[in-house]
Every structure is written in structure tokens, then in C-alpha cells.
Amino acid sequence: MELNRLFDLVPYQIAKFDKTDAVARKENGEWITYSSRDVKEIIDNLSLAFMKANIAAGDKVAIISENRPEWNFVDLALQQIGAISVPMYPTITSDDYAYIFDHAEVKMIFVGDTTIYEKAIEVAGDRKIYSFDKIDGVEHWTSLKETGLSGDLSLLEKSKAAVKSEDLFTIIYTSGTTGRPKGVMLTHHNVLSNVLSVSHIMSPPEGISKVLSFLPLCHIFERTASFCFFYLGFSIYYAENMDSIGENLKEVQPHVFNTVPRLLEKVYDKIVAKGYELSGIKKQLFFWALNLGLKYDPAADMGGWYNFQLKIANKLIFSKWREALGGNIMQINSGASALQPRLARVFWAAGIKVCEGYGLTETSPVVTASISNHEEIRIGWVGKIVKDVEVKIAEDGEILVKGPNVMQGYYKNPEMTAEVLKNGWFHTGDIGELDGNYLRITDRKKEMFKTSGGKYIAPQVMENKFKESTLIEQLIVVGDNRNFPGALIVPSFDGLREYCKRKDIPYTTDREMIQREDILEKYQSEVDSLNKYFGKWEQIKRFRLLPEAWGVESGELTPTMKLKRKVIHQKYADEIEAIYQV
Incomplete structure (x- = not known):
């Protein structure tokens, strides 16, 4: 079937995979799963409910929550009626909430839990708030969904047909390192083009394919990835919280997850700390394997003696690392900041393929991605330019990007838009260098x-x-x-x-x-x-x-x-x- 809008991925998944566990979340010690068909039924009812609540095409609705299936439901339901989601970080201040609510002209708000609700209600004004958790005195999201049960599906089909690939589907406010956040305007085509560009370089294993999701869905990295997972037929299991990731990895046994370098650094530091707790021959073997891994280059022939030693290290030491990640990991995607080359080396040596990529909210986000095979990985580089995207280096070293993934501009900010979008090229503010199709980031221009x-x-x-x-x-x-x-x-x-x-x-x-x-x-x-x-x-x-x-x-x-x-x-x-x- 033809894919023109992001919500087309739901019927596409039903037709191709018909998953019994499209998305899942752990509640009260049990994993609650929703099938592909469940997702479609829920989002259809929610879309009809939004229409009854007078949310129309072009209206803005805020989503402020940790990762959970309800996040996806609201996002997809809004898309089907041409409304625009405004995702927000739960951790930002109520002052930031107030600015975004007003700047984006938000009409309705969804919050995850009590803590978020208490911050949102301070500045929500007369905007209607629904919650995902059950909170005393707050309408639960299911009460809204139920109002759509008696809706006319033929009206919804007309609404969906009116949504074009070039239509805005979200405004993402980037936090920025200075000043007020900027609202990045992305269309269905921006993100869907990126989904298709990235998906062709990932090969899900036969049968059951799972991911564990813990990076915030309000960030474009995990958001676009979630659409990729829908397209590729991966089941998305949402981690309970950041502290439970280790336990959830063992339970879910995922094939893929996305992360930021800081989390990998913490994993590595914990592994090294445990190594220091060992004694005698076990401690010697641990640090022998670790030092061996830190020298590894997956793209080079390390020689017979090194390869023999690495095989022993993998059996005795690194196999335990893989078990701690669930035992099935075929790829870890790292983004948002620079990955230390030594971490890439040691994880690849351990049979854990960490693939670094590069992108920005303004590019939906992926510009380059590392391929998870030994022939194409290059440590210290952020991978190859993805399909349909162009990159060039300006005279001052700045990385410029052109492609269908580049944003429409900053919401209500034509001056700042003009500063970064010139002659069709997006000026990233990053400094880098190209070697053929490979990109390396060296710094931020303004830093x-x-x-x-x-x-x-x-x-x-x-x-x-x-x-x-x-x-x-x-x-x-x-x-x-x-x-x-x-x-x-x-x-x-x-x-x-x-x-x-x-x-x-x-x-x-x-x-x-x-x-x-x-x-x-x-x-x-x-x-x-x-x-x-x-x-x-x-x-x-x-x-x-x-x-x-x-x-x-x-x-x-x-x-x-x-x-x-x-x-x-x-x-x-x-x-x-x-x-x-x-």
C-alpha cells in the first residue's frame, strides 16, 4: 500500500505483520500489550472523539508524558484529523510550559502523571487537560476516547483523505542552549521520508522482533525511530523508567534499542567498577579482555593471534555483557551527542554493535547513520549520508544539509528561519568533514x-x-x-x-x-x-x-x-x- 502520511503506517503494519504486540507497557508488574488492530481501533475512536471535542485540522494539542502506548495513540489520532501535536519534555519548568502553550496556541493538553499535571495546571488557563494515569479530579484519556465510540467512521475517512503528505503534523520545541525554545515545524513527508531512508539499512530478524524504548518520545530521535519500528514490524516495549532499564532489558530481550552516549558511558563505568570488585585470576581475565576490546577496530583485519584472543575473551567475559542486555541485541543506535570511540571499540569487540548517527530536530532527524556490519562501520565517524539526503561542507567547515527531511521552518519565527535555511540548504551550526559518503563531526560552530x-x-x-x-x-x-x-x-x-x-x-x-x-x-x-x-x-x-x-x-x-x-x-x-x- 502507498505510504503518504505517518498514520498510514498503522494499516500498513496490519497488512504486513498484524502484530499481537505492536506496543507494550509494564503496569503493576505485568506487560500490557496492544496489537496492531488494537492500535487502529483506539486511534480511530480517539480521532472521532477529538472531532466531537471541536479539535480540527491545524489545531494544536500538547502531549507531556513519559513513554507509553497512550503517547502513540494520541499522536496518531491527532494526525488522522490534521491536528498538530506539540510534544513537550516532562522535565522542563512550568514557565517553559506556559511559553509553549501560548506560543503554539495549544487548545488541549495530555499529561502522563500527577507531577506533570501539577506543573501544567499552574499555567494551563482554561485549556482542557486529560491524564494517562488515573488522577483524582482529572479526566482520564479513556473518557475522551469513549465519546468517539458512537462516531461516524465515514466522517473520519473523509478527514484522513483531506490530510496531505505536505501538511504539518508536529511542532517540536527544541530546548536550545540559549534563549527561548524554537518551534520546529515538520510535515508528514519530512518524517516519513526519513523513516524510509533509515529503514532500508536495518534488517529485522525473522519472527519476533522487539525494541526497548526509553529515550523520550518528545525528542525527534525516538519519535522517528518509533515510526521506523512500526514500518519494520518491531514490537515496541516501553521501559518503566530510567532506573528499570537493566531489568527491562532482561525481561524483553530486545533486538534493538536507541540510546545516548551518556547512558553507554554509565553502563561501561558500572562494568569496569564490577571488574575492580573481582580478585585473583578473574580480575586479571576481566581487564585483559577489556584492554583487548579497547584496541579493536571492526573494519580492520586484527590478525590471527588477536582474533584468537578475542574469541576467548568473548566466551569468558563479553558473553556476560550481552546477557546483561537481554542476549538478543543485534544493534544499538546512538545519537544526540558524540560517542567516545573507545566505547564503540569495546562494545563492537564484545559483539554489541553500537551504531552512531547524526541529525537534528530540524532534519527529522537522521542525516547520517552507521551501518551495522564490519565492512561499513567506521569508528569516530557518524556514519554514511542516508538515502535522499545531501550534505556539503561550507568554506568555514559548517555542515549543510538538503533533502526532503529538512523542516519547514521555525513556527512564528521567519527571521531565525531565514538565518538557517539559505538557498535550500539547512545550516546545522556543526563543524565537520566528509570523506566520500562518511561524515565526521568536529565541533559546534558557535561553541x-x-x-x-x-x-x-x-x-x-x-x-x-x-x-x-x-x-x-x-x-x-x-x-x-x-x-x-x-x-x-x-x-x-x-x-x-x-x-x-x-x-x-x-x-x-x-x-x-x-x-x-x-x-x-x-x-x-x-x-x-x-x-x-x-x-x-x-x-x-x-x-x-x-x-x-x-x-x-x-x-x-x-x-x-x-x-x-x-x-x-x-x-x-x-x-x-x-x-x-x-
Whole structure:
């Protein structure tokens, strides 16, 4: 059948796969599943209910919830009547809610739970709110759905037929590292073209195919991926929460999941910490296998002796890593920020294919993707340009993108739209290089800075490298117009506790530990060992350790875990100044 709108993927899935578990969520210890046909029946009833509630084509409806099947139901139901979804991060402030509700002219709101409802109701005004959880005094989403049971399906069919591929289906407000969020306007064609471009490079296994979903659906990475999974016939199981991912992986035994590098870094750090807890021959074998994996290049012939050792390491050590991920993982897709090459190497060595990609909300999102085979993977690069997308590098190194996946513009912001869309090319703000069809990201154009000596510093490259240390959780490189680069460092306090345990150093509090002379010396040693990867003008000369991690709610990170550099510079102005005091 012809696919022109995203909601066409539902009848397509029924015709091709007719899944018994299209989407699933764990409730009260049990996995509740919805078949492909269940999904169609629910979204049809919801579409009719929206029509009865006077939600029409072009109207905006906000969805603020953690991942769950109801998220998909509302999204797809709105699409069928030409209404526009406005997904929002649950973690942003009520002030951000207020801005988006007003800017997007939201008419109705769906919230996941009580915490979100309490933030939303503060600023909702007279907008109707429905909840996915049962909350006293709040109408449940099923009460709305039931009003559609008596609706006329022929009217719905007319409504669906009126929706064109070029019509807007969502406005996604990107958090941004400065200023108010921008509303990215995406059409059915934008995202569907990206779904088809990406799907042809993934091959689901025969029979039952599952994914575990935990990245926020309000972010375009997981949202587009969910449409890919519908198209490819994967069952989508939503993790209960971020803390239950390990348990859910073992239960669901998925073939694929999407992640961000920070989560892989945490998985790796936990694995290494467990290695340190071993003793004798077990500990020796663990670190022998780990060091072997860190040298691996999946695209190179590593030689007979190395391959023989790797086979032993896989049997004795790495097999346990695969079991911890459910035992069936064929591919992990990593995006949103840079993946440390050492993590890609060691996971590929362990038979866990981590495939890095690159994209932006404005590009629906995928621009490049890594292919999960040894011949085409290239560590340190973000994969190949996907089908129907064009990429070129501007004279100043900026990555420019053209294709059917590029957004229509920023909602109610023609000036900013004109800044990034020029002659059909979207200006990403990222700096990179092309080698044939392969792309490498080197930095953000606006984040590069000059020292007072006139030397350019690319902070992201350095920050990514320094976070390879098991003792460093977060780091920002500073030094704009200063005579040398410095850094603010948030320690990995779990890693620090493990280090202190090995060295018989009594651990008191985080704040006290980072003031100890022997701990400061250890961090100086870590910085010195990583400085060697950079030119003399780039090396971090001085740093300050901070006692508390940066977060989304405290304002230092965007919901996609990017540093809000301006906020951090303002908040820690005294600490930064202290770095440069003689």
C-alpha cells in the first residue's frame, strides 16, 4: 500500500505483520500489550472523539508524558484529523510550559502523571487537560476516547483523505542552549521520508522482533525511530523508567534499542567498577579482555593471534555483557551527542554493535547513520549520508544539509528561519568533514572560542575525550579570551568512591573529598594523562572540581543533556575566575 502520511503506517503494519504486540507497557508488574488492530481501533475512536471535542485540522494539542502506548495513540489520532501535536519534555519548568502553550496556541493538553499535571495546571488557563494515569479530579484519556465510540467512521475517512503528505503534523520545541525554545515545524513527508531512508539499512530478524524504548518520545530521535519500528514490524516495549532499564532489558530481550552516549558511558563505568570488585585470576581475565576490546577496530583485519584472543575473551567475559542486555541485541543506535570511540571499540569487540548517527530536530532527524556490519562501520565517524539526503561542507567547515527531511521552518519565527535555511540548504551550526559518503563531526560552530593568544579551541572534542576518565562525570572547557584553557570538572562520585576504596582512603562527603590534597593530585594526574592527546595551546592548565552534578531541572543541561554553556558560565563565574587568578 502507498505510504503518504505517518498514520498510514498503522494499516500498513496490519497488512504486513498484524502484530499481537505492536506496543507494550509494564503496569503493576505485568506487560500490557496492544496489537496492531488494537492500535487502529483506539486511534480511530480517539480521532472521532477529538472531532466531537471541536479539535480540527491545524489545531494544536500538547502531549507531556513519559513513554507509553497512550503517547502513540494520541499522536496518531491527532494526525488522522490534521491536528498538530506539540510534544513537550516532562522535565522542563512550568514557565517553559506556559511559553509553549501560548506560543503554539495549544487548545488541549495530555499529561502522563500527577507531577506533570501539577506543573501544567499552574499555567494551563482554561485549556482542557486529560491524564494517562488515573488522577483524582482529572479526566482520564479513556473518557475522551469513549465519546468517539458512537462516531461516524465515514466522517473520519473523509478527514484522513483531506490530510496531505505536505501538511504539518508536529511542532517540536527544541530546548536550545540559549534563549527561548524554537518551534520546529515538520510535515508528514519530512518524517516519513526519513523513516524510509533509515529503514532500508536495518534488517529485522525473522519472527519476533522487539525494541526497548526509553529515550523520550518528545525528542525527534525516538519519535522517528518509533515510526521506523512500526514500518519494520518491531514490537515496541516501553521501559518503566530510567532506573528499570537493566531489568527491562532482561525481561524483553530486545533486538534493538536507541540510546545516548551518556547512558553507554554509565553502563561501561558500572562494568569496569564490577571488574575492580573481582580478585585473583578473574580480575586479571576481566581487564585483559577489556584492554583487548579497547584496541579493536571492526573494519580492520586484527590478525590471527588477536582474533584468537578475542574469541576467548568473548566466551569468558563479553558473553556476560550481552546477557546483561537481554542476549538478543543485534544493534544499538546512538545519537544526540558524540560517542567516545573507545566505547564503540569495546562494545563492537564484545559483539554489541553500537551504531552512531547524526541529525537534528530540524532534519527529522537522521542525516547520517552507521551501518551495522564490519565492512561499513567506521569508528569516530557518524556514519554514511542516508538515502535522499545531501550534505556539503561550507568554506568555514559548517555542515549543510538538503533533502526532503529538512523542516519547514521555525513556527512564528521567519527571521531565525531565514538565518538557517539559505538557498535550500539547512545550516546545522556543526563543524565537520566528509570523506566520500562518511561524515565526521568536529565541533559546534558557535561553541568554538579563541584564547587571548589567538588560538582556536574546539571544546566538544576535548570534553568528550576527558570524560573517558572513570573519575570524570561532566566537564566544560573554558578560556574564551583567556591566556590558556581551563576546566570545570564534576567528578564521577561513584568512580571516586571506587578509587578511594581501592586505595584505602576513607570516604566522607563528596564536598570534603574534592578538597583533599591527595584527591586533587589524582585529578591532576588524570588531566595530565589526557592532555597529551591535544596540542600545547589546547591543553587544560588548571581546573576546579565541583561538588554537585549539572542537571536539566537545575538548568545547566538541555533535556537532551547538552551543556548550557552560557548558564554554566554565569552560575560558576567565581569558580572560573579562580582558575585564572595567579
